[in-house]
Amino acid sequence: MCLEINGRPKKILKYPNSRLRVPSEKCEFSENLIKLIANMKETMMKNGGVGLAAIQIGVPRQVFIAYDNIFINPELIIEDETQIYSVEGCLSLPNNLQRKVKRFQKISVRYTTERGEQELKEFDGQEACVIQHEFDHLKGVLIIDKDNQ
Ligand SMILES: [Zn+2]
Helix, strand or coil: CCCCCCCCCCCCCCCCCHHHHCCCECCCCCHHHHHHHHHHHHHHHHCCCCEEEHHHHCCCECEEEECCEEEEEEEEECCCCCEEEEEECCCCCHHHCCEEEEEECEEEEEEECCCCCEEEEEEEHHHHHHHHHHHHHHCCCCHHHCCCC
């Protein structure tokens, strides 16, 4: 069950808020989830981000946005171990802090769409990096935790 959420855009939690460290739980497809997603889209756009995880507005459920896609209960599938460097920022970090992190160049994601359909899709490059960044949020991991060597 997802938390009740009203229409107004939410405040984005900032590091070192301990709630950002809470692992997110699987989500059921519901009316509340649709409201949550609408709210996340608005909050992300208002803040000029390209991705946002529900936990960043304090809701510990497995849902995030990366560019134009919504991922509900996502599962990452790594078949190609090739890694690339990605320079990333995060709406939850102060002062537009950026960090160089290692990401898989190509990933597949199994997830539920915002229409409630099951999807398995491949992503690469920048989009794959944003998805991995948001996926980290679901585990309570931030880019400042990553080994950047
Ligand atoms: Zn982030």
